[in-house]
């Protein structure tokens with residue numbers, strides 16, 4: 001979708017009308033994650049890939065100290081300066097502003113530029129439209145001002161933008177996937193050491209499909225930050241007995257049991273989920289190398305159970321979709337991303353695909369009164385300059 005000529009043409013036309021002339025075009029991607037949820041900020045593994053929808057932007061240095069930005073999707077124009085006190089009101093503009101500030105903080109050069117951008121990542125679906133936006137601009141600014149910031153730091157610029165300008169204490173997964181994404185490959189990342197490995201992903205006879213519940217919960221970011229605090233609290237308690245434990249991913253399950261009565265039950269359950277999930281990523285990677293999709297799928301169901309009952313980031317709609325997937329003999333299914341609404345990711349045998357989609361189309365609206373959406377997953381490239 002992102003190579004979509006139509007999007008590029010629209011962006012080019014608007015840029016010409018607004019600013020005159022031509023800039024250079026950059027793009028980056030949203031992401032899926034096969035398994036490894038809420039493990040990134042716990043120093044564990046994640047297993048994401050970039051997808052074929054994302055953000056595209058035309059950008060041109062304008063010789064001033066001001067950014068002039070137009071969002072085609074919001075049909076809105078915003079101007080802002082580059083100093084800390086110049087933070088714009090509009091949420092979408094804060095992402096661009098944050099990326100400018102975080103680049104400056106890392107010693108990169110940033111001056112004024114003009115830009116027009118558009119995207120096709122469904123909003124609120126848990127596909128990281130914000131990481132796609134951050135990564136597009138982190139990449140573009142790095143290129144246009146010749147900063148030579150390395151790819152990991154470009155991802156961290158996006159992550160710090162979330163922390164410092166958007167109020168979400170996220171991990172590195174989304175921005176990492178958006179920057180490092182490679183067509184046809186998932187990437188296993190160790191979020192503690194930042195070692196990563198590409199895994200070609202082409203499950204013959206299966207499809208990956210996302211079912212969007214179209215539910216988006218308010219306060220998701222404060223609930224997210226609260227989960228993170230619980231994990232840090234549990235890790236701290238464990239580290240009193242085991243000083244080498246910096247993150248929950250360093251802890252053994254039995255070490256968690258040792259501190260059960262020293263931490264709130266809620267923190268215990270969160271930590272129980274995370275420790276299990278870190279191991280599941282490794283199990284899934286092994287299974288993939290053997291072509292054992294049944295195990296991959298079973299792990300996905302286990303993740304869903306944990307996210308629903310222990311981490312408590314699912315909701316009625318997502319639990320319903322998960323149960324229905326089981327009933328339709330879908331190989332693997334789980335809530336994807338941060339949770340609190342959004343999509344399930346489903347690994348489905350090709351011959352069962354139509355039946356599954358038909359069942360969801362019929363039963364989901366009958367229960368919840370609105371239609372779900374479906375997205376077939378195509379694993380694609382991450383941040384790049386569009387020729």
Ligand code: GLA
Pocket residue numbers: 036037038039040041128170171172173174337338339
């Ligand atoms: C959001 C965050 C990520 C990650 C996921 C859950 O997408 O931005 O850093 O924590 O939730 O796995």
